[in-house]
Amino acid sequence: MKRTFLLALATTALFGFTNPQSTSLSYEVATKNASVISSETLKDYLTFIAADALMGRDTPSPGLDAAANFIAFNLKTWGAKPAGDNGTYFQNIQLEREYLNKTSTRIIAGDVTLSLGKDFMVNARKFVSGRVAGPLETITKKSDQYDVRGKIVLLGASLGSEIDQIVKSGALAVIISADSSSQTLYQNEPGLRPATGPAVDAPMPTPIITASINSFQRLTSLSDTKALITLATNRDIQMTRNVVAIAEGSDSKLKAEYVAVGAHYDHVGFDPNLPGPDKIYNGADDDGSGTVSVMNIAKAFLTSSARPKRSMLFVWHCGEEKGLWGSDYYNSHLTVPKGSIVAQLNIDMIGRSRKAGDTDPRNKSLTGPNAVYVIGTTMMSTRLGEIVHAVNGKYLKLDYDKLYDDPKDPNQFFYRSDHYNYAKNGIPICFWFDGEHEDYHQVGDEVSKIDFTKMERIARTVYLTGVTVANEPVRPSVDKKLGR
Numbered sequence: 001m002k003r004t005f006l007l008a009l010a011t012t013a014l015f016g017f018t019n020p021q022s023t024s025l026s027y028e029v030a031t032k033n034a035s036v037i038s039s040e041t042l043k044d045y046l047t048f049i050a051a052d053a054l055m056g057r058d059t060p061s062p063g064l065d066a067a068a069n070f071i072a073f074n075l076k077t078w079g080a081k082p083a084g085d086n087g088t089y090f091q092n093i094q095l096e097r098e099y100l101n102k103t104s105t106r107i108i109a110g111d112v113t114l115s116l117g118k119d120f121m122v123n124a125r126k127f128v129s130g131r132v133a134g135p136l137e138t139i140t141k142k143s144d145q146y147d148v149r150g151k152i153v154l155l156g157a158s159l160g161s162e163i164d165q166i167v168k169s170g171a172l173a174v175i176i177s178a179d180s181s182s183q184t185l186y187q188n189e190p191g192l193r194p195a196t197g198p199a200v201d202a203p204m205p206t207p208i209i210t211a212s213i214n215s216f217q218r219l220t221s222l223s224d225t226k227a228l229i230t231l232a233t234n235r236d237i238q239m240t241r242n243v244v245a246i247a248e249g250s251d252s253k254l255k256a257e258y259v260a261v262g263a264h265y266d267h268v269g270f271d272p273n274l275p276g277p278d279k280i281y282n283g284a285d286d287d288g289s290g291t292v293s294v295m296n297i298a299k300a301f302l303t304s305s306a307r308p309k310r311s312m313l314f315v316w317h318c319g320e321e322k323g324l325w326g327s328d329y330y331n332s333h334l335t336v337p338k339g340s341i342v343a344q345l346n347i348d349m350i351g352r353s354r355k356a357g358d359t360d361p362r363n364k365s366l367t368g369p370n371a372v373y374v375i376g377t378t379m380m381s382t383r384l385g386e387i388v389h390a391v392n393g394k395y396l397k398l399d400y401d402k403l404y405d406d407p408k409d410p411n412q413f414f415y416r417s418d419h420y421n422y423a424k425n426g427i428p429i430c431f432w433f434d435g436e437h438e439d440y441h442q443v444g445d446e447v448s449k450i451d452f453t454k455m456e457r458i459a460r461t462v463y464l465t466g467v468t469v470a471n472e473p474v475r476p477s478v479d480k481k482l483g484r
């Protein structure tokens with residue numbers, strides 16, 4: 001009685017805090033476990049992710065947030081370890097944009113007040129607030145030297161090539177006349193971008209302004225009069241997020257290393273001005289297919305009682321369509337120790353296949369039901385490339401097409417999805433991609449056109465590739481130099 005009690009205590013002390021799912025996962029067991037990944041499950045998830053209700057998952061948008069919540073809800077159900085901010089599945093990314101305030105941005109000279117958008121526009125890609133005041137000076141001819149220091153220069157439409165020289169000569173601002181071909185002025189509005197750090201009040205660069213022909217003429221009649229230019233900006237801040245989770249490995253030492261599997265869960269949103277009845281870019285293939293494949297792969301790892309030696313890191317990236325924002329942010333704000341990711345497996349579009357007899361030239365490079373492009377296997381790590389092809393060769397024997405697996409590929413697919421930001425960080429990658437097709441970035445990229453059998457076969461193969469890399473005795477080294 002006593003003895004048993006003591007033994008029970010000792011057992012708890014020794015094993016009470018270890019992962020109960022810590023037996024190691026062999027390749028053989030994993031091939032059976034791959035059946036967790038199924039076309040039915042993939043279709044189930046994709047029906048939600050690519051639904052019209054999510055409005056095309058633009059970054060940022062409520063539809064994208066709904067997708068993130070759906071992924072996180074499932075991760076929690078499967079017992080995934082959160083690997084985002086503050087013990088959550090979300091890595092928050094602040095987006096911001098600085099735009100000109102239409103009411104406060106003004107040019108005043110004598111009794112003339114000019115308003116932004118109607119009378120003038122500011123030529124800049126980034127706006128900074130500030131004001132300048134000085135006498136107006138009209139320049140009508142090209143010269144070797146401009147005496148414009150401390151002045152606001154009025155410049156005829158044909159003298160646009162002189163702007164740089166005039167700024168260098170110390171002008172406070174340059175107001176150039178619109179030419180006769182531009183009837184209306186268009187003030188560009190910068191879009192949201194990931195914040196680059198704490199806001200710093202940068203000095204205002206010399207304002208370059210285009211004035212309507214009429215406003216320009218009014219100003220030239222006021223030469224030497226003191227003018228005041230005020231640029232006032234507003235800042236919009238919005239949040240978006242990556243979804244990040246871990247399936248812990250079984251080896252006490254190697255579990256500190258990670259095999260990353262990722263996809264982007266955003267798409268390009270909707271456009272109310274589209275001519276037809278369908279206004280929503282559902283992105284079922286791009287990259288709903290990757291999003292739900294990574295979910296189902298995560299489920300296969302998380303719900304198994306056996307785990308590979310290394311840990312698995314699952315990242316669903318936002319903002320890929322805007323310019324790989326989420327993966328760029330993740331790689332500069334890693335939520336696992338630097339150097340601990342041994343490889344990244346990226347899935348972006350694996351749900352479409354070219355049907356026999358399809359002669360549509362837009363589907364020319366779309367892969368067939370048993371084929372998929374693999375990109376990166378010959379470009380960074382010999383060992384990772386060997387694993388990718390060996391797993392496929394002894395498992396489902398998909399037709400792995402290496403057409404784009406080349407840094408000199410004119411389509412530059414290697415540089416066009418999230419894996420690129422991992423590659424830049426020195427992490428060997430492999431990218432699975434079905435090829436461009438008639439519905440690429442069109443409203444017709446819908447669930448009804450997905451080949452779920454193909455998706456299941458590729459997702460199972462990526463899963464087994466992940467298991468194999470995670471069980472490797474030595475992490476795959478990068479032995480090739482990346483370059484275009």
Ligand SMILES: [Zn+2]
Binds near residue numbers: 320
């Ligand atoms: Zn994509």
